[in-house]
Amino acid sequence: MKIKMTFKIWLLIVVVILSLISIFSIPPIALEKGVIVTSVKANSAVFAEGLRESMIIQKINGHEIRTPEDYLSAMAPFKNLSENETKKLSMTTNKIEIIDLFTKNITDDISVGKIPLTRIQTGLDLRGGARAFVKADIPLSDSQLNDLIAISEQRLNVYGLSDTKFIKVKKSDGENLMEVVIAGASPNNLEELIAKQGKFEAKIGNQTVFIGGHKDITYVGRTGRNAIVTDCFAAKNGEQACNFRFTIYLSEAAAQRQANITDKLAINGSYLSKKLDLFLDGKKIESLSIGTDLKGRATTQISISGSGKGKTRKEAAEDAKLNMKKLQTILITGSLPFKLKIVKIDRISPNLGGDFTKQIFEAGLFALLAVFVVIFIRYRKLKISLAVITTSISEIIIILGIAALIGQNLDLPAIAGIVAAIGTGVDDQVVILDESRSKHESLIQRIKTALFIIVTAFTTTLVAMLPLTGFLSFMGIGAASAGLLKGFAVTTILGISAGVFITRPAFADIVKQMEE
DSSP: OOOOOOHHHHHHHHHHHHHHHHHHTTTTGGGOOSEEEEEEOTTSHHHHTTOOTTOEEEEETTEEOOSHHHHHHHHHHHHTOOTTOOEEEEEEESSOEEEEEEOTTHHHHEEEEEOOSSSOOBOHHHHOEEEEEEEESSOOOHHHHHHHHHHHHHHHHHTTOOSEEEEEEEOTTSOEEEEEEEETOOHHHHHHHHSOOOOEEEEETTEEEEESSTTTEEEEOOSGGGEEEEEEEEOGGGOEEEEEEEEEEEOHHHHHHHHHHHTTSOEETTEESSOEEEEETTEEEEEEOOBGGGTTOOOOEEEEEEEEEESSHHHHHHHHHHHHHHHHHHHHHOOOSSOEEEEEEEEEOOSSHHHHHHHHHHHHHHHHHHHHHHHHHHHOOHHHHHHHHHHHHHHHHHHHHHHHHHTOOBOHHHHHHHHHHHHHHHHHHHHHHHHHHOOSSOHHHHHHHHHHHHHHHHHHHHHHHHHHHTTTGGGTSSTTTTTTTHHHHHHHHHHHHHIIIIIHHHHHHHHHHHHO
8 A cells, every 4th residue: 555645744754854964964973084172171272273162173283083092192292291391283173273382281171072973962871071069158058058059050051051960068077068060061161150150240430230130130131132243343363353232121229220320420422421331250341331311311221242252253253142141141140149169170971871872772672673563463464563663763863853953961861751752652653543443433533533632641741741841940830840850851742742743643644544
């Protein structure tokens, strides 16, 4: 029997193809030769030359680099340099070429790894990450430590980081510490994210107008015209620079404070005699001129601006976006309540790694084979068994494709969520098969009944899973649960959503044609 290609079946095929592109990219990332840069110290000489994370190193001083061992061998001469002695380095990457003199410090400034086969990001259990033990400048009580963890967690959530764990640590002398673990992060990145207090102040003269946090700031623009990179231009030393601007809204109290201060300023041409100075951790980062129309006016809308730099215009634009995001994060979350000091920071190895991934793959193949056998024994039709397995494989591909697209880390709970989604998928397909074989109604009505049952089950599961994702934490729903189970909830929702809207309707069309 030849299956007619309906719209729903074509939709499934197109989505599967797009998911494969999302997983492997075009051209496939696995075909790249070299080693991938996993971290570069931000204050290093090689960072200033333009080397960035995710670049692929292909050659060093004429030597082909194919494995991390090749990289270590090529960089070995730099380890033997004496203090302040330099050596020429010629490094070719997939994006830039670096030729300059470097000291022995370069060996500690760069971390590399094997090029991944896919764009799928794995969690802490599978790829390791970085861990830091953090203490405050004052002894913390349990409640103060809880506040510190809550603000730190919110700050990293704004950054979009996933698989982040915060753990309370009590030393033998009774001192409270905060342990922070981030999957895939380098120690350098972790220090950059959590060590800075992030105290934001806007001042006119010596008077504070508003500070970061919910008390003075009611809204921070992050999308569309409320947050944009405005223009790029050539800067000094051959570099490029880009400006950014985003909108914030002040509370009524902060707006009135600004009105009271500006009312006393003199007019100097088109602007007032003093500027609005922006300070981050006590350092002035920007000075904004104040128009004469704002004198004594309690305006709640303010435009915050800044800039970014880079070797190229694209790099400058990315730096501007990163600086804007950092500033937005601090304005949203406010400053950390205490000055922090990192007691210890190190890289942690994966607990499971490649062997576990291989075992998961083998177990998945065995499970699909077992499902094929059971379905064949139940329905005695090879085509039906193949249709069930093909649909299940399609769901796995779609889940992985969406996870790669949105940057969802696949850790143990996330893998368990995929297994649960595939299990419910097979159940739904059995419902469709059994309903289609019932003779008490027309075939179309039977398929509709089966899909109604599936949608009802989907709605129930979705409502149960949403609080675990942390997406509703702003409503106070499930905020405490959005931790270890977040990956499980997200992949489960991705799986059942892909099933209800894409794979189940396509499978129903296939079964309908088989029964007719």
